[in-house]
Structures are given as C-alpha cells and as structure tokens.
Amino acid sequence: MTDRAASDSPVSAFTARFWGVRGSIASPGPDTVRYGGNTSCLEVRCGAARLVFDAGTGIRALGALLMRQGRPVDLDLFLTHSHFDHICGLPFFAPAFDPESRLRLWSGHLPPDHTTRSVVCGMMSAPFYPIPVDTFRADCTFREFACGDVLRPAPGVCIRTGPLNHPNGAVGYRIEYAGRSLCFVTDTEHPAGGRDPAVIELVRGADVLVYDSTYTDEEYPCHVGWGHSTWQECLRLADAAGVGRAVIFHHDPSRSDAALDAIAAAAAAQRPGTLVAAEGMELVP
Numbered sequence: 001m002t003d004r005a006a007s008d009s010p011v012s013a014f015t016a017r018f019w020g021v022r023g024s025i026a027s028p029g030p031d032t033v034r035y036g037g038n039t040s041c042l043e044v045r046c047g048a049a050r051l052v053f054d055a056g057t058g059i060r061a062l063g064a065l066l067m068r069q070g071r072p073v074d075l076d077l078f079l080t081h082s083h084f085d086h087i088c089g090l091p092f093f094a095p096a097f098d099p100e101s102r103l104r105l106w107s108g109h110l111p112p113d114h115t116t117r118s119v120v121c122g123m124m125s126a127p128f129y130p131i132p133v134d135t136f137r138a139d140c141t142f143r144e145f146a147c148g149d150v151l152r153p154a155p156g157v158c159i160r161t162g163p164l165n166h167p168n169g170a171v172g173y174r175i176e177y178a179g180r181s182l183c184f185v186t187d188t189e190h191p192a193g194g195r196d197p198a199v200i201e202l203v204r205g206a207d208v209l210v211y212d213s214t215y216t217d218e219e220y221p222c223h224v225g226w227g228h229s230t231w232q233e234c235l236r237l238a239d240a241a242g243v244g245r246a247v248i249f250h251h252d253p254s255r256s257d258a259a260l261d262a263i264a265a266a267a268a269a270q271r272p273g274t275l276v277a278a279e280g281m282e283l284v285p
C-alpha cells in the first residue's frame, strides 16, 4: 500500500525515500517489521543532487547502499536538530569513512556556543563512543545556517527553513525542485488550540508534508511540552495550509504495525491520500 504513491506516479527527477520513520528510539522487533524500527532519515533526490535529512539509525542502511552503488558518494546532510534519535546513525554511515566521498553536514538550530562539528564531536567522544570524528576519511565539511535562511545546495534546488517548537530547537525544511515541494517537519509541537504560524508559513501550499505525528490526540494531554504533535494535528495542519498529501511520521516507538494500520485507515478516511511513512516507502512529490 505504502509504495503505491511512487509506483503510480510518472517518472520524476524529484523523489523521496524513507530510511527511518521512528521517533525517540529505534524499535526493532516482530511488531514493527512492516513500518520499520529505525529512527529518522529521509533521502531526497533532486535530479543528480542527493539530499539527506537527519542521521537517525536509518542512515546506516542508506550508507551501505550508496557504497554498493559506487563511490565517490557526494551529498548534503541536513539535521533537523541534534537529539540522539536524529544523529546517532552518523558514526555508522559508511561514506563518512570513505576517503573518496564528500559530505556536507548542515544544521540551523544550534545556539551560538555550538557548531555542527562540535555536536558531532561531542557525540563521538569518550565515554559515549570509542573513536573520534577525526576517523572520518571523507571530505566532510560542517556548516551552520540561520534558521529562516534559504539554502541553495545544488542547481535548481531551493530549501526554505523555519523554526519548530521543540525543546533545544529544531528546523523544518521545505525542499523545492522542478516546480514541486516537499516539507519535512519533525520534531515539533502544535500550540494549544491552533496552528503554529511559522509552520503554516513554511508548509503553505506544499505538495507533500511529512509531519511529526508521535501521538494521537487522545494520548497528547499526557505529553504536553514534550515537543511532539499528533497525527490528527498533521491532518488539521495540512487542511489549514492547503497542503496536497500529508505523511504521518516520527512514530512513537511503542506503536505496532497493527496500530499504524489503524491510524492509516482512519487518516485516509478523514483525508484521502494521507500516508503513514514506512521504511522503504518512496514518494514523488
């Protein structure tokens, strides 16, 4: 079901593939086989340009595939933020250890006393990790931008950025290419009783919205202030902002395949075309 959106679409140079759809912590096991247990990682292809959003555990399998497909690997990696579930796959991303490959790592959520490099160095240091970032053999450049900046990492690719409501900050991305647009908005919490104006502005009229749907509306009252949203809020936001397809993402680690099937059915009944993100799912915005 979840691959249908891509296979029904005409061949396009603008594609997106999910490598990790889970939030908070990886959750492998028999109950998560179909939707997947890896944490946040989305690969976006814009013509020859390869963009990766987040380096959760899902990025490991992407790295292995890229190495099999042929070196050098050349890509831009954009972090939504630096919570562990969004960066902990980076030390297991094989292209980072390939001297022929070139990686550009970007973040826009950090306070002035931190940099993209200092965050990665901090993660890859004792007593948390056995080898330092200096063991990366790829040509890695670490870059920062100001949230709100417009980035142009490759010809014809425009990435708009905007702030999300999340502890320690996070960045939402809107990728525009060939007249189409896809928004990657995780992790974020909606304001009480309404929409976040900054998020509305970022996603308005987008063809696809991938959105933090960690909770259900029923679960949310026990998690106010935790920085996450609901799948029902995803649909309300999509309606309010005139979005085309909504994609439910950043699944709670305890959400089983059966529970996600039920959410998929309810969401599609309420807003036809809505998808629940699954590992391996491909979309053509």
Ligand SMILES: [Zn+2]
Pocket (backbone or CB within 6 Å): 023, 024, 040, 083, 085, 086, 187, 250
């Ligand atoms: Zn997260």
Ligand SMILES: [Zn+2]
Pocket (backbone or CB within 6 Å): 081, 083, 166, 187, 227
């Ligand atoms: Zn987070």
